[in-house]
Amino acid sequence: xxxxxxxxxxxGTLSEAEVFERVDAWYAKTASLPWSNYPDTxxxxxxxxxxxxPGSAIHNCSGMNDDFPRMVGRNLFVGELSAGESLPHxxxxxPLRGAKDRSKLRGDDKSWRTIIADRAFIFHPSPGGSSHGFxxxxxxxxxxxxxxxxxxxxxxxxxxxxxxxxxxxWVAQSYHASVAPNGDEEFTQALRQHLLNVAALDMALALGFxxxxxxxxxxxxxxxxxxxxxxxxxxxxxxxxxxxRWKLENPDITYHPFLRRDDYDALLQGELxxxxxxxxxxxxxxxxxxxxxxx
Amino acid sequence: xxGLFYNLKLPESLDFAGVFQRVNELxxxxxxxxxxxxxxxxxxxxxxxxxxxxPKPKEAEGQPLYFFLSPERxxxxxxxxxxxxxxxxxLMPGESRTYRDDDKISVRSLEAYYFSLLPGAGGIMGSSxxxxxxxxxxxxxxxxxxxxxxxxxxxPDHLSGWSGGGAFIAAxxxxxxxxxxxxxxxxxxxxxxxxxxxxxxxFEVSVSDTSGFWDERDVDALLETLGTSLVEEAKAVxxxxxxxxxxxxxxxxxxxxxxxxxSGRLPNLxxxxxxxxxxxxxxTTDRPNQDWRSSAGxxx
Numbered sequence: 289x290x291x292x293x294x295x296x297x298x299x300g301t302l303s304e305a306e307v308f309e310r311v312d313a314w315y316a317k318t319a320s321l322p323w324s325n326y327p328d329t330x331x332x333x334x335x336x337x338x339x340x341x342p343g344s345a346i347h348n349c350s351g352m353n354d355d356f357p358r359m360v361g362r363n364l365f366v367g368e369l370s371a372g373e374s375l376p377h378x379x380x381x382x383p384l385r386g387a388k389d390r391s392k393l394r395g396d397d398k399s400w401r402t403i404i405a406d407r408a409f410i411f412h413p414s415p416g417g418s419s420h421g422f423x424x425x426x427x428x429x430x431x432x433x434x435x436x437x438x439x440x441x442x443x444x445x446x447x448x449x450x451x452x453x454x455x456x457x458w459v460a461q462s463y464h465a466s467v468a469p470n471g472d473e474e475f476t477q478a479l480r481q482h483l484l485n486v487a488a489l490d491m492a493l494a495l496g497f498x499x500x501x502x503x504x505x506x507x508x509x510x511x512x513x514x515x516x517x518x519x520x521x522x523x524x525x526x527x528x529x530x531x532x533r534w535k536l537e538n539p540d541i542t543y544h545p546f547l548r549r550d551d552y553d554a555l556l557q558g559e560l561x562x563x564x565x566x567x568x569x570x571x572x573x574x575x576x577x578x579x580x581x582x583x
Numbered sequence: 584x585x586g587l588f589y590n591l592k593l594p595e596s597l598d599f600a601g602v603f604q605r606v607n608e609l610x611x612x613x614x615x616x617x618x619x620x621x622x623x624x625x626x627x628x629x630x631x632x633x634x635x636x637x638p639k640p641k642e643a644e645g646q647p648l649y650f651f652l653s654p655e656r657x658x659x660x661x662x663x664x665x666x667x668x669x670x671x672x673x674l675m676p677g678e679s680r681t682y683r684d685d686d687k688i689s690v691r692s693l694e695a696y697y698f699s700l701l702p703g704a705g706g707i708m709g710s711s712x713x714x715x716x717x718x719x720x721x722x723x724x725x726x727x728x729x730x731x732x733x734x735x736x737x738x739p740d741h742l743s744g745w746s747g748g749g750a751f752i753a754a755x756x757x758x759x760x761x762x763x764x765x766x767x768x769x770x771x772x773x774x775x776x777x778x779x780x781x782x783x784x785x786f787e788v789s790v791s792d793t794s795g796f797w798d799e800r801d802v803d804a805l806l807e808t809l810g811t812s813l814v815e816e817a818k819a820v821x822x823x824x825x826x827x828x829x830x831x832x833x834x835x836x837x838x839x840x841x842x843x844x845x846s847g848r849l850p851n852l853x854x855x856x857x858x859x860x861x862x863x864x865x866x867t868t869d870r871p872n873q874d875w876r877s878s879a880g881x882x883x
Contacts, residue, residue: 304607305600312627319631332625334607336614 290478290516290523291465292485292508295500296427296492300457304407307458308332310495311409311426317491318425321484322574324416333365333408333428364426364460365408406431408460413488415464415481423464423485425492430459466520472564476571478520479564482507483574513575521560528555585794585812586752587774590660592787593714595744599694602745603627605784606696606713612780613700613712617769617863621700622709628662628695658711660748661697663689666721668736688723690738692716695747702751703770705761705834712777714745714786741789754816755834757809757852764854767809768864771796775867800868810849817844 298307315330410426436444464485466478486508493499501508505519531546546552551561593602606625614621659665665687697713721736741748751774757767775797782788790797794808813835820833821841835841840850856864 305603308603309600326631328631329626329628332607332627333623334610334625335623336611336621 289465289467289527290482290505290519291463292482292504293461293463293502294485294489295459295461296425297457297459297498297500298427298496300429302458307407307427307429308409310497311411314425314488314492314495314497315411317495318411318413318488321413321487323413323484325414327412327414330409330411331426333405333410335365335404335406335408364410364424364428364462365405366403403430403435405429405460413484415466415484416477423481424462425488426460426462427458427497428460429457475520475561476564479516479571480574482516483571487574513571517563521563524561525555525558528552532556584752584816585754585809586750587771587793587797588748588750588791589778590741590746590748590789591712591714591781592741592789593745593785597745599696602696602714605786606698608784609712609777609781609786610698613698613773613777616773616776617859618773619701619704619706619766619770622698625696625698625713628692628697628715630691630693658697658699658709658713658749660750661692661695661711661713661715663691664717664742664748665689666736666738668721668723668734669726686726688721688726690717690721692747693718697747702774703753703756703761703766705755705758705766706752706770708752710751710774711747711749712781714747716745717742719743754809754812757813758834758838760837764806764809764852765856765860768802768805768856769860771805772860772863772867776863779867802864802868806852810852813838813850814844814847817841818847821845 298310302310312330319326405428408426408428410424412424415423432448435447439447464481466481467474482505486503489499489501489508503509505516505523507513507516507519527546528549531544531552534544535547549555551559555561593605610621610625666689667687669686671686692715695713695715697711697715699709699711701709717738719738721738722733723736725731725734751770753767753771755761756770757764762769778788778790778797792798794805794812796802796805796808816833816835817838820831820835823829824831824836835844838844844850
């Protein structure tokens, strides 16, 4: 599994309309990339404290059975705040239906709370294949002024560290992890996903967005496809070891996507999997995008 | 049936930035009203050129059919609309309808910006506010002759410029289990207040109100219409139930006074409302409709 994380930001002096215009241009530009599914809508998230009645969950009125956790781009407009100690709950700290699972995980830990952006502009192209993460493109503005008025200086500073926020401008972070548990086809898919994300981020850079990219494979800096392929190969080795450990810990459970691989034993021995044969033709188009934009 | 059918329009000369600003302002205003729930996401839709036609949503068995909203299609009236391309003789004598569902062809707008909200608790569907730019001409194959030549048809006048419509069916909101008359009035009057605000923001608003409240601004008459429409609905549903023996999923059968309504007795709609609702009533009844029209004209 190779993940890429990015933090997109714009100066806080830009007005809402100007930021929307930029995101819209980004959307239009990325439309030319060969996504497996490209959205026909961009979402403008306008969080308005007044539209929430106390105790109500954020309601999705346009899809009756849709649930908040699956809402497009939710990781761009919902952040989690943690200061290592008990945090007061604030007026913009709405209960989220999707937060239920997370609160279960954390038990009675009161040291965190959700924070909701007051504006966000989001689109959600799908790179296809299996993946972890969202690949949401967009940007948000966080209600830091209210936050500052509620928290002590020390808590505020510490809470900021945990937020997808640096400073008081427009900023949002997202990540996408390409996974390739089975065979050549998925290997190619995973590379494809990674290159699509890199190409989309290049376009954002060209449009004046500030970017802070953390690419686990190093491809973002080097633009060397061989390095990317090698990173995936080594990633597969790591995952095979992880799967083996998991198998030993859970002897009763026999299913793990990795255990079905033909070359599972070879991977455990440290043998690198062969790169997919179809690589060159499949990815040629994308390579043009990413290599071109790197110059 | 008691409900609102509406259409919002903005001049064709307006660019998207202008549309964006006005719809955003309308959204902010709606947040201050007494709607049951507002979706915080506004959608900017664009028709993608190479996009495959969107498949019809799978109609799950036993699920109610949402006529005006579906996640796959977007709100009807803003992202899609239906254009009648074939006329039929009336199916029954005296019937005014001259079309069947397969006489219509769905059209997707070119660009749209809208938001959705749930006016009252217990409502069967959300209502959407927004505008869309529609193609000028619809190219289609005649339903009788799918392999034949491509025909063209001009879209009706109300789809010129930036235009988007929607609907709100209100009667279920008055069910005591959803909050009764207070819930109904909050939803209905909030919609009216939103239309008033839209007019002030420069939208051309046309509303067809089956209760007449949009023109009359008389809350007592609105409640009277609600009472008679509930009685009518209860009678129709009761007859259907008795004649077919079917299990009726209509919300009205869950009203505690359903039997009374069925026998023709008007429901008791007198309730004491809280301050917020009283303010909303004042807001929507104090503004005579005509004055708004002239002031909106001056702004545009």
